[in-house]
Amino acid sequence: MALKLEHISYIYGADTELQVRALDDICLEIPDGQFIGLIGHTGSGKSTLVQHLNGLLEPTEGTISYNGRNIWEKDFPKKELRSQVGLVFQYPEHQLFEVDVFSDVCFGPKNLGLPKEEIQARAERALKLVGIPESFYKQSPFELSGGQKRRVAIAGVLAMQPKILVLDEPTAGLDPKGRDEILGQIAHLKQETGISVVLVSHSMEDVANYVERIVVMNQGRILYDDAPAAVFAHVKELEEVGLAAPQVTYILHRVKEAGFDVDVAATTIEQARDTILKAVGKGEPC
DSSP states (O other): EEEEEEEEEEEEETTTOOEEEEEEEEEEOOOOTOOEEEEEETTSSSHHHHHHHHHHHHHHHOEETTTTTTSTTOOOOHHHHHHEEEEEOOOOOGOOOSSSSSOOOOOOOHTTTHHHHHHHHHHHHHHHHHOOOOGGTOGGGGGGOHHHHHHHHHHHHHHHHEEEEEESSTTTTOOOOHHHHHHHHHHHHHHHHHHHEEEEEEEHHHHTOOEEEEEEEEEEEEEEEOOOHHHHOOOHHHHHTTTTOOOHHHHHHHHHHTTTTOOOOOOOOOHHHHHHHHHHHTTTTO
16 A cells, blocks of 8 residues: 555644644545545645645644655655655646756756756656657747646656656646646556556546546545445535536436436446447337
8 A cells, every 4th residue: 555544634723713624534545556536625625635645744633654654754754755746736837947848847856866867768758648749848838838837747746756646636727628638648647657646626527537536525524435436426415515426427317317227327428328328229218
């Protein structure tokens, strides 16, 4: 088990009149090679939680272990942890600062003290993984489109060769085409590298087609932690906490109510298409 959180709580402004319990008794395991969606409305504790994953925040209560070792032990190598658990913040383009794309992606590996050849090889591989062509390498990152900036920022983290990639709202502010490009690229690099991915979002639509597990947060606690189909079965409960199932789920429920024998647990457009065609092929609804 790569990363494990046991009974984690976090209080902002502890021991003051303004204290707020942002996380409350969180237990979570992130195994090797899994694609996880972390979902919750604004203020549910998502961003606070992910900042615990690589030691940016120290829990008020509980234990976080990486490969079986408490990350808050006195001699635990935090620098190594942060290279292994890469965090891409919301609006990651604000993290870009070098004169050109290639230099920006080289920045992290350079700080690890690696040889020049290794630094360049890592940067080239990372940029290739996120789909940035070589013709962009010497271009200023500030001249790129929003989606391209996101990909360069992600490449900068990938160049550190993390075992776990955490992306906090990577599609925020992008148009539908940009969102699809980023999510598709994330799914591609997950397939290519086999790393664990934690995709933070408030939108079920963004994760429905990609993740294999969904963790739903509400008021600092984990409400659900299960496969997408099992989570989407709780449509009413999700709506009560300000979330919604994907449109596919609502459509299939309406088709079911019309008398067709469809699988309402289908989570992707392709699965919905197949179950509707199968139901229609059986004849008219009863």
